[in-house]
Amino acid sequence: MLTLQQLGWKPVFQQQLAQFDSALQPVRVVAVQRSGLSVTPIEGEVRDIPLGGRWFTLDVEERPTVGDWVLLDTDTLAVEQVLERTSVIKRLSPGGGGEVQMIAANIDTAFLVTSCNADFSAARLERYLSVVLQADIQPVVVLTKIDLVEHIDEYVDAARALRRDLPVEAVNALSPDSLQGLAGWCGSGQSIALLGSSGVGKSTLVNSLSGHQVQATRAARQDDDKGRHTTTHRSLHVLPQGGVILDSPGMREFQIAEAESGVSELFADIEDLAARCRFADCGHDTEPGCAVQRALQDGSLDERRLLSFFKLQRESLYNSETIAQRHARTRQFGRRVKEAAAKRKNR
Ligand SMILES: Nc1nc2c(ncn2[C@@H]2O[C@H](COP(=O)(O)OP(=O)(O)O)[C@@H](O)[C@H]2O)c(=O)[nH]1
Ligand SMILES: [Mg+2]
Ligand SMILES: [Zn+2]
Incomplete structure (x- = not known):
């Protein structure tokens, strides 16, 4: 029998348990299927459990994914809660x-x-x-x-x-x-x-x-x-x-989503250079006093890296906007469904 610790359980998860019904059992998600999850052993066996409909009304980011710790009702095997993640x-x-x-x-x-x-x-x-x-x-x-x-x-x-x-x-x-x-x-x-x-x-x-x-x-x-x-x-x-x-299955393309700070961290040296350009809104192209162009010319900055930085920065910004728009649409839709239901009730 594997202990929770052997499956990656940490004090940060233990601390979260206090706010939930103590009868709920923590298990870790090992795989995600179309309508359910496989979770770490309950009574010695990896279990496939269905995911109730309410989970599908939530945004995909709030639904359990591989590696998540979830709390199960041991009688019904219903997933009651996803514990707050340390990373995703x-x-x-x-x-x-x-x-x-x-x-x-x-x-x-x-x-x-x-x-x-x-x-x-x-x-x-x-x-x-x-x-x-x-x-x-x-x-x-x-x-x-x-x-x-x-x-x-x-x-x-x-x-x-x-x-x-x-x-x-x-x-x-x-x-x-x-x-x-x-x-x-x-x-x-x-x-x-x-x-x-x-x-x-x-x-x-x-x-x-x-x-x-x-x-x-x-x-x-x-x-x-x-x-x-x-x-x-x-x-x-x-x-x-x-x-x-x-x-995990291979990924043919990997479009980054909401990764601005990750991009900044990876290219921190270029951001430091950009902070030294003469103009605060320097496009790092033909502007005089551009520290980025200077570094390119003296060979301390690799052009491939610079282009990659620009590309990932643009992609991340663009994708974050697209995701935010979808969130807004989903919220609006949810509101309309609720309003329609309320109207039917009042009739
Ligand atoms: N020679 C050699 N073959 C490897 C190595 N790593 C993987 N392979 C082979 O590459 C193929 C694909 O490996 P697989 O593990 O299925 O790749 P996955 O799609 O990333 O999971 C298999 O035929 C492996 O035997 C390696 O380091 N050396
Ligand atoms: Mg594989
Ligand atoms: Zn510049």
Whole structure:
């Protein structure tokens, strides 16, 4: 039987219990299905439980997601409460319309997984980093498939250049011995999320870290080096080192949502430069006295990084507005439904 602590329970969750009925049982969400959840064992078994209709009237961000701690009524198995999260990873849903997609909650460390081949993209890692820093989660870049390339250092250096003090681990995900460097983040009480495209080796990492086959993996297609989606449900696994790891399906695109402060944190050096421009509203283009242009010219600032900063800043602002508009529409709709119901009553 796993204890709550072994599943990542922390004092911040314990403290929240005082305000709720003490008969409610805390369980952790291991997977989300269309109309229900899988949760950590009750009486020894992982359970699939339905999610009552009232949850679907709430915004997706308020509904339980993988990694959440929820309180169950043990008689009816109804989900009564989602405990306040310590962190949450989300992105803009690729479907559009300002929908947010939840990826994981209550995460301490995110492994940003990319392979040492065509998949490697500094720009994509910067997307993940913005979202992870925004959520106050420790990022670790995990470069996989080092057994397949000659010049590992090129990838390691490119990853290290993304942010000062960013941990970067180069591994062969198939070989447990090469994963020693990740152990420091996998200890008791730690919850780890994996972010990365399909086929980079996320499920392989989960298997090698677990010491046995817990996740289905599939060979990447040879022709274009893009993997197929083999992880159908996000899922949570307890590691021998004591931590908990969440596998997730590959993400083809990762549009950042509401990550302004994460973007600022990742590009703090550029923001510092911008603060030194002669004009407060400098566009960092042709303005005289532009400290950003000066840094570009003297080589202390990389043009790729600058363009990436502009792009992510714009994207984050734009997406935050789209999300805010959708929230407003949902609220308005809710009000209209209530008004209509009240009118019917008064008739
Ligand atoms: N040679 C080698 N193959 C790897 C490595 N990591 C993953 N693979 C292979 O890449 C394919 C995709 O891995 P998988 O874990 O399913 O990727 P996921 O989509 O990110 O979960 C599988 O065939 C793995 O065996 C690695 O470090 N080295
Ligand atoms: Mg997988
Ligand atoms: Zn400027």
